[in-house]
Amino acid sequence: MAPVAAAQPRLTPAATQAALDALKQLLGDRFSAAQVVRDQHGRDESWAMPLPPDAVVFPHSTEEVVEVVKICAAHGLPIIPYGAGTSLEGHVTAVQGGVSIDLMQMNRILQVNAEDLDVVVQPGVRRKQLNEYLRDTGLFFPIDPGADASIGGMVSTRASGTNAVRYGTMRENVLALTVVMADGRVIRTSKRAKKSAAGYDLTRLYIGSEGTLGIITEITVKLYGIPEAMAAATCSFASLEGAVNSVIQTIQAGIPVARIELLDDVQARAINEYSKLSLPVQNMLMLEFHGSEAGVAEQAEMVQAIASEHGGEGFQWATKAEDRAKMWEARHAAAYACKALRKGCEIMATDVCVPISRLTECILETKDDVVKTGLTAPLVGHVGDGNFHLSVVVDRSNPQEVATVEEFSERLVHRALRMEGTCTGEHGIGRGKMKYLTAEHGEAVAVMRAIKKALDPDNLMNPGKIFSI
Known part of the structure; x- marks a missing residue:
């Protein structure tokens, strides 16, 4: 450190x-x-x-x-x-x-409205805590960013994760917020109704605001019924292009997969070593299907056919809850698996998101860049919505290596922007990506600053994040 x-x-x-x-x-x-x-x-x-x-x-x-x-x-x-x-x-x-x-x-679950499929929580409630509490109701909260994050933090960074391709991100799953503003006033941004046309959408304003506009103290989120059936699978590909194209065709075909995750061969090796699995050391997809027994079988059959057209082989199925949990636990530990590839090194985690029509191009260019620079940078992604991540393993005591990583990260961001994407699909801006915000949003950043100054004129709320004042 x-x-x-x-x-x-x-x-x-x-x-x-x-x-x-x-x-x-x-x-x-x-x-x-x-x-x-x-x-x-x-x-x-x-x-x-x-x-x-x-x-x-x-x-x-x-x-x-x-x-x-x-x-x-x-x-x-x-x-x-x-x-x-x-x-x-x-x-x-x-x-x-x-x-x-x-x-x-502030970690209390305040009100479960099972008939309305929503729940009111304090910001310190963690996502695993919430789903454990809900288990006997037949409902669950699907947003799964990997880490056992707090719901308040997930709202503030507009988190998403492995289930976003089917259930959306925090933006689509928050109904209302209670917020303490910079002068101490308390506002509630909405009622619990599933839709409203009354006034400005302040709920969406605060989702992704990263603590710069107020302190979120209560959150109402949507819940979903636990599916009748779930099945997960892995599928290997000789080429990264084949894996990504399988994803694109699956999404374009309208198949309602719940999760569709990409791992390159380096990430697969890292996960094997860290989580003691025996995955093929190839590019691969991790998939999960939710629905009725018949619906899950139909989805799986269609995706398997698409993958086969693009060189996918070796489908391995996990239908038992414990097998699925082991598979996704390994996926969620991917960053730690990357760090273990080089002892004494740190991780520089970054992500971008592009329209899925440009996803293959963006990932292949990025993979080529990784190889040319000689970096250890396993690639993994929630590719069903065009979002992928790299965990660059770097010796921070080596200035030349640090400079190489920073240059690589900058190229990655500008590559995504050139392809009409974003500098961050789900990590947020914070301090790390402030310099890219104007390149992405242009004059809209001036509007963001105006909102910030109106709601927090003394710049007390998390100053030095998203943009400078």
Whole structure:
């Protein structure tokens, strides 16, 4: 891990201390200025340099968050929301010092509305916790970014994951939010109705806002019935092109696959070594089908036929729950498997997303770039929606290697933008991809800044993320 850099405080030490004293008086032992706690809250799983806050607080309710925000606003102290710490673009680092609001003790499931297929939760509820709670209801929450992330963090980064090709992303699955704004006001962005034409869509404004517009304290999300039948499979391909083209044809044919994940041969080898599997060391697809027994069988048959046309072979099926869980657990551990390929090295995780008609072109160009630069960069992707990731394994003590990785990452982003894609399919902007936002959105960034200034005129909410003010 690189050394911890100093944050750039906006307040004098005396002014900062006055704010911290007020917060300590408010929360007692749920306030901490201990160095180890601050260090923990100044980093995530990203490539970004850690920057610890001045203190960390642990509220239990919307009302307590309001009081924390009012104290910080009165003193001009920055506020950084913190969830499970699994973000990948430096979202939680304290660029200008300030207070980290750790929301993980706000972890209550408030209201299950089974007949309406929705649930109201606090932001610290984790996705696995929610599905365990729902298990006996016959319902589940499908958004699965891999990490056992908090629901609040998933809203803030507009997360998606392996199920997005069928169930969508957080954008499609959040019905309403309760938000504490920068001045301490509390708003509810919507009711629980499945649709509304009443006013601006503030729910969507806050989804993906990365803590820069307010603190999310309650979330209403959609639920789905647990499918009657599920089946998963792996299929190997001699060529990366054959695997990607199989995905494109499957999506264009309208086959409602639940998951369709791509692994290149390097990633397959890494997963075998780390998770003790015996997958063929080839390019491969991991697939899952949901529905009725007959529907699952029909989907599987159609996808198998498409894959065979593109050189797919060796279908291996997993219908038992424990076998499917083992397969997807290995997929979710892909980043750790990559890191294990080179001891003492770190991961630079990055992702892009392009229209599926350009997916083969983008992935093949990227794979060629990896080979030419000599990087260890396994490729994996939620390719059903055009999104793929690379976990570049790098020796951060080697300046030349770091420079090579940064140049590669920049080429990847500009390649995706050239193909009418985005610089980040699901990781978000944070600090890591700020420099690409204008290249992607142009004058729309000025509109984003105007919204930020209107809702947070003193730039207290997670400053130094998404764009500069």
